[in-house]
Amino acid sequence: MDCPETVGQLTDVLRDGGYLADRGLATALFVSLSLHRPILLEGEVGVGKTEVAKVLAAVLGRRLIRLQCYEGIDTNQALYEWDYARQMLHIRALSERQVADSDAVDKLFGPRFLLERPLLEAVRAGDQAVLLIDEVDRADDEFEAFLLEVLSDFQISIPEIGTIRADSPPLVVLTSNRTRELHDALKRRCLYHWIGYPPAEREVEIVLLRAPGVSETLTRKVVAAVSRLREMDLAKPPGVAETIDWVRTLDFLGENDLHTEIAEQTLGAVVKERDDLELVRDNLEEITSGA
Numbered sequence: 001m002d003c004p005e006t007v008g009q010l011t012d013v014l015r016d017g018g019y020l021a022d023r024g025l026a027t028a029l030f031v032s033l034s035l036h037r038p039i040l041l042e043g044e045v046g047v048g049k050t051e052v053a054k055v056l057a058a059v060l061g062r063r064l065i066r067l068q069c070y071e072g073i074d075t076n077q078a079l080y081e082w083d084y085a086r087q088m089l090h091i092r093a094l095s096e097r098q099v100a101d102s103d104a105v106d107k108l109f110g111p112r113f114l115l116e117r118p119l120l121e122a123v124r125a126g127d128q129a130v131l132l133i134d135e136v137d138r139a140d141d142e143f144e145a146f147l148l149e150v151l152s153d154f155q156i157s158i159p160e161i162g163t164i165r166a167d168s169p170p171l172v173v174l175t176s177n178r179t180r181e182l183h184d185a186l187k188r189r190c191l192y193h194w195i196g197y198p199p200a201e202r203e204v205e206i207v208l209l210r211a212p213g214v215s216e217t218l219t220r221k222v223v224a225a226v227s228r229l230r231e232m233d234l235a236k237p238p239g240v241a242e243t244i245d246w247v248r249t250l251d252f253l254g255e256n257d258l259h260t261e262i263a264e265q266t267l268g269a270v271v272k273e274r275d276d277l278e279l280v281r282d283n284l285e286e287i288t289s290g291a
């Protein structure tokens, strides 16, 4: 579809795509789309940072191009590489035919042997794409500086081929879990939005949207219990994804209620650390009560 014309319209299409964005997030996305500014989403674990980029791509009819960041990621993996194996085969074929003209050698570093990686793909696709740069906090400093360069002019120079640039840049969504602070320079390039845990009512809505058919009563109880878990001092507090998982698990088991016993048996859907498990087990009565 064309770009939505209002924040309300964007909220509606996202909902149709299965994503509930609150006013703040929808506004940030709308501005980012309209002004061609990258958006940086930070927030707790499992609150829908990655998902919103996927749903945006789907509802806007754009291609999702994902660059998953990790420790040690380098520019080759992000930009392009030469297809070394195919180049070797080609060289062998050439030498068998005793061809040695410089043209044939030049072609070795032409488009045929270029392997596009996400950033180059995104620059080529331009506004036909949503570029998701996921978990940028995992990459190291140098990579961040390099990203900054790409994001500032959306052009990539390949010495052997030339400069490739995007006439109209893709929508860029960066996500971070804040395992480290990002540089000011990168933040300055981007619009910023923090996604926290949704309020209970909203979380119920999200679960019912993602897991249609589950009992609303059960969902309310699980949401209340999860919210208590988030107040505890857990190493890995549960995100929205865990809430959905827990409701689905209980629903699958045919449960309509969250009592201590069944909560204990299904804790693996929400609590995923051994120490956390012990803490939660000791307080299960309180966590599941009075929901």
Ligand SMILES: Nc1ncnc2c1ncn2[C@@H]1O[C@H](COP(=O)(O)OP(=O)(O)OP(=O)(O)O)[C@@H](O)[C@H]1O
Binding pocket: 018, 019, 020, 021, 043, 044, 045, 046, 047, 048, 049, 050, 051, 052, 175, 177, 206, 209, 210, 239, 240, 241, 244
């Ligand atoms: N607002 C929302 N609307 C619809 N679904 C949501 C929403 N928030 C979270 N979800 C659900 O939660 C799941 C997890 O979200 P996602 O993977 O995007 O989290 P994340 O913030 O990227 O987490 P992480 O920090 O672990 O990468 C999604 O698959 C989706 O089902």
Ligand SMILES: [Mg+2]
Binding pocket: 049, 050, 051, 134, 175
């Ligand atoms: Mg994510």
